[in-house]
Amino acid sequence: MDETRVEAFLQAVSTGSFSAAARAMGYTPAGVLRLVDALESELGVTLLERxxxxxxxxxxxxxxxPDLRELAVLSGRVKGLAAEIASPDRGTVRLGSARSLAAHWLAPAIARFGDRHPGVTVQLREGATPELARWLTAREVDVCVGGPQQGRSWTYLGESRYVALVPREHPFARRPFLHLSDFDREPLVQIRPGRGTDTALLMAEEGVEPDVRFSTADIETAKAMVGAGIGICLTIDLAGPVEAFGAVMVPMAAIDPFRFGVVHRGEGSLSAATTAFVEELVSLGA
Structure with missing residues (x-):
């Protein structure tokens, strides 16, 4: 159904005049009349009478x-959404990220992207690798930054070494490095337990069973708990500074660094704004 015909009819109803409807649309009265006649022919009913x-x-x-008004509103929404999808300077980027990357690695990328594309909103959702994969499959996010996802293309952005967060007065704080075996039966501050996090999988693969004393979804809270002496924590060095919390970072030995990258459902699934954001991430990681 031609939206201009619908608009001509609705304007005529609202104004009570073909002339007034023509002025509102920038048409001639005869042009509005032709549009209404065409809509009547299309629908097979008479819509207006003098x-x-x-x-x-x-x-x-x-x-x-009522239905034609709803149709006009829906048409406007579709046009607006299409404009957002086509423009790198409008719309929303729904971003999923590994929690340990969000505050420190991603923040500069989001800030720089915001300077270049001020009309675009970035919505950040943080989770573990399995959660990111589910959100992407369910189309709850447009793009993810984190570890590789099975069956999806993945573009490398960078890597971060694994570290232990240790209370400043703990004996481990004086060690040049730690092994995963050092975590066995050691009081632990666990980040996001039961969510399939990379650190939990690493310990499980080595048969390490720490004594989990505290769990949290927030890395800053984990730092505070470590500094308070509750336990040690396994994370990556991109988690950010810990000295202010009374903790230190001790490098982990014999563990490959955490490699992170950008993953999405495919180029055809991305809006122009999301494509521009992915390009920003790749340029930052290059």
């Missing part, structure tokens, strides 16, 4: 006005 009070809708026209 009276001494001007143009008024027929019974059929009155019955169709």
């Amino acid at each position: 009276t001494s009070r001007g143009v008024v809708p027929t019974k059929a026209g009155e019955a169709l006005v």
Whole structure:
């Protein structure tokens, strides 16, 4: 159904005049009349009639006005969404990220992207690798930054070494490095337990069973708990500074660094704004 025909009819109903409708649309009265005639032919009913009070809708026209107004609103939404999808300077980027990367590695990329594309909103959702994969499959996010996802293309951005967060007065704080075996039965501050995090998988693969004393979803809280002496924590060095919390970072030995990259459902699934954001991430990681 031609939206201009619908608009001509709705303008005529609102103004009660073909002339007024023509002025509102920038058409001639004859042009508006032709549009309404065409809509009537398309629908097979008479929509308007002339009276001494001007143009008024027929019974059929009155019955169709609510749905045609809804159709006009929906058409406007579709146009607006299409404009957002096509423009790198409008819309929303729904971003999933490994929690340990969000505050320190991603923040500069988001800030720089915001300077270049101020009309785009970035919505950040943080989670473990399995959660990121589920969100991407369910189309709850447009793009993810984290570890590789099975069955999806993945573009390398960077890597971060694994470290232990240790209370400043703990004996481990004086060690040049730690092994995963040092975590066995050691009081632990666990980040996101039961979520399939990379650190939990590393310890499980080595048969390491720490004594989990505290768990949290927030890395800053984990730092504070370590500094308070509750336990040690396994994370990556991109988690950010810990000295202010009364903790130190001790490098982990014999563990490959955490490699992170950008993953999405494919180029055809990305809006122009999301494509521009992915390009920003790749340029930062290059």
